[in-house]
Amino acid sequence: MTARDELPVQGEHQTLSRGHVGRADPRPNAKRLLQGRGVYIDDLRLPRLAHVVFVRSPHAHARIVSIDSSRARRSPGIIAVFDGPAIAQVCKPWVGVLGHLKGIRSPTQYPLAMERACWQGEPVVAIVGETRAEAEDARDLVEIQWEPLPVLVDMEAALAGLPVLHPELGDNICFERTVDTGDIDAIFAAADLVVEETFHFGRHTGVCPEGRAILADYNPAEHSLTVHHATQAPHMIHDILARHLDIPEANVRVICHDVGGAYGIKVHVYPDEMCTAAVSMLVRRPVKFQADRMESFVSDIHAREHKATVRLAATRDGRILGFDLRDLTAIGPYSVYPRTSGIEGNQVVNLTGGPYRHSHYRARMHAVFTNKNVTCQYRAVGHPIAVAITEGIVDLAAQRLSIDPVEFRRRNLIPDDAYPYAFPSGIRFEKLSHHQCLDKLLELMDYEALRADQARARERGCYRGIGLAAMIEVTNPSAAFYGVGGARISSQDGATLRLEPTGALTVLCSVTEQGQGTETVFAQIAADTVGVSMDKVRVITGDTATTPYGGGTWGSRGAGIGGEAVLQSGRALRANILDAAAAILACDRATLDVADDAVIDRLTLRSLLTLAELGRSCYYRPDTLPAGFQSELMVTRHYVPRDYAFAFTNGIQASWVEVDIDTGFVKLLGHWCVEDCGTVINPLLVDEQLRGGVVQGLGAALFEECRYDQEGQMLNAQLGDYLVPMAGEMPDIVCGHVQTPTRTSELGAKGAGEAGTAGAPAAVMNAINDALAPLAARVTVQPFTPERILAALGRV
């Protein structure tokens, strides 16, 4: 069944959709961005604009003995210099905890370090200058006397409390979680096969083309604050600025211009950004902060530093009985506000073993404090970890039982007719399609042919491998994700549609755009539901003064939740258009429909009244309408999923690699991804989301890692040494789709933005291990650098 068949916009009573949904419409905003006509924060020039830069702690852990900024203050072009206590006068601190993550703890965090700095890169002093260069000149003149404190970088040491980083908390445990469905020890003791492996995941970060940026413009005359911000969640930031800076909510406005990539990096509260807003209040001028690449590496959130030991029990004939997981993750010195740094570990616990039918599960997870940069939610939160440990251990079990990895998965993936399905751990699935996806994947990649090629290659001493990675993903989160925990983060979104006098359609939506194409998708849905052509639609997002209230972009929710709000709003607007048309034409509303920018006769399909004519009548000549009739050509609808906590999706990836066993180099020969995101609104955009996500996952598998030394110094905080994946090394990525629309919305769309990142590292790991299998070598430490592969082979 295709999306079109399923789509309510083309179902009964909705006969005349123009069919934009399901079509690969190009992004209207792509041209602007490609021509360099986008507007990013650093492009904005306001009168009296000042620039702020930060002295960041050079130490991972040190007490501030004294700060002497007298020379900096006298430096040319310097407007002001602020330390932690000065900023704390206007900005309230925060604590990154949530009620539903039971027991999560974090110390109070201030915009600038108060008495001590807890990671290298923590902002300590803010310098405000007429130009960025002058502020940087003065930065070199700030003298800080430091008293170094013991540095905690190792996760195990942190867990053991050696030493305790925040004495008031008693130990270094930020958050721990245990799941136990019971009887694990007995099940494992009696099982035919038990396999165990420990996987290590390097820290990495999302490298946004546009660094974090904020321009805060405080107006003392009305005690108002307008913030231009590169953020994914303008309403959340709006609320936080109002509360922490003590400005009435109505006096705050957050505006997003073009946002140059975000990947979850730009959905958090950052101390330097809060400080910038505070500075604007203090100097009563617009103030801009633009993170440069080097400070981004030590201040943008990191993610994914995990060590996970997993055991799997199976029967001799290859039936998985259960998983037993022990996960340790280090989150830096603070849990990040307001989403917390507990979610990633929590997701690992939720998702491990997720694609498979098994009845026993035990997991124990600790998130501990260390003196490295903070970690938080980055694209595919927790999924790449959970998928890698699940798929890594599944492949190991298959290997031990001499069962082909495809066959092993067939025997264990939850059957496509078993839904609704609930896990022993409590997770509920509405409907997944693991087996359909697997079949489609095998067909796309021609699995048998690759296996034959692999055998031939081995004969000539060439080591190729195939790796599979089945996955489940959390998308369309309801209030269960943050709201229930007390976070002021909206899980509902809204869309306002306005028919303009010329028949143009303006869409205002609370979901934001960072380059992923949400605006295009909204335009498609709006065009279809109202009955106008795409070129008539203009989408506006990212302005808390004009758009409906909503959560913005995160958790693969934009299309599924924002899109449904647009759909509902579009249907309501069409109904209102028909009311107006019936009034104008003095005919039965039931005989009318809207198509091709006109009201038409439902029966003959003849155009009766263009929307431009209708708009003209309603706006300029309402005197010609029947007495008592008031047109309503602007409507707003909201949507939030209620039936399920999340719309789980599923998919499967495959990687085909060649390992050079003399050099340890891995060549990516091919990559396939089959995903079920429900209704595919725009196949072009979904495929590009998958591919971009896969590339980020390939970066995780082969290149990216934030390396720290024992002193807590990040050693590769620049793009020469932090290796992001680049086009030259990327394989062709073939995408396929299975569509199981969710019944929780009429649109039926689930999320697709994180799938690629979730599964790619596992697929590559399994492919490398498949290639190395004849040499009895295995790798389990990401990223799989040439040196790590050579070491596994015993070559170095």
Place this chain on the structure above:
Amino acid sequence: MKPSAFDYVRVASVEEALAHLTELGDRARLIAGGQTLMATLNMRLSAPELLVDISRIPGLSGIRLNGSTVTIGALTTHREIERSPLVAQHLPLLAQAAPQIAHAAIRNSGTIGGSVAFADPAAEWPACCVALDATIVIQGPAGGRRVRARTFFRNLYETDLTPTDILVAIEFPVTPLARRSVFLELSRRRGDYAIVGLALLARPAEGLLHEVALAYVGAGPVPMLARQAMAALEGRAPAASVMQAARAALAHDLQPGSDLYTSAATRQHLAGVLLDRAVTQLLSGGAAPHAIA
């Protein structure tokens, strides 16, 4: 980050540039293609008072054949070398190495003089100069001098150049017709500095290797001429035992360091792997100077 403030002058002659250098010493800095210097300025790793832009000095750029010598001006860009028919004909090693330097955008601006003067041991040109036994032509306040590449590179980022010298050209002896070359390197991503690389030249005759030259990239503080490995191969057929001896000799020839991703031991191992591969490639073809029609 923004660089700290500096003055800038664009000079029209070597003499003018030398005058600035003589006046300010190491407080002045030459800028050619800027592909290395701009990054260090922006990171505030260096903060010269004056940038002396030599990029428009006439006559300092271009590739000329003079008898059995090819002279490449200091300001010649990587890209010009990559595309030069003269280089392809007489110095095929350079044509093989050029595409492996950085990315096209960087090759369009970066110069061979800047690369050799900066003397990054992971850079391609310094190793090529050593392998080809080139001569570095230097102009200083006291006049000009010629220094063999094999003695020019002294230590990490340290060369025969003083702060008041300008590298004006590099002279390469034309590669004889029967001598073949191979340039191989291993880098994590296309365009990255190599983990290890090597330039190999030899004249194969009846299965034997003659006039072997072997220079390594990324295997020591300077481009490393692998003298003992060269000796192990010279005049021999590269049978397994000979290759083993040559690889073993590399342990004496090279002094690889460790960095974030690759230990010294791994570099040493990879140097041996590249040697095997380069010899195999050389015998099965390699690049040869073109015969003149």
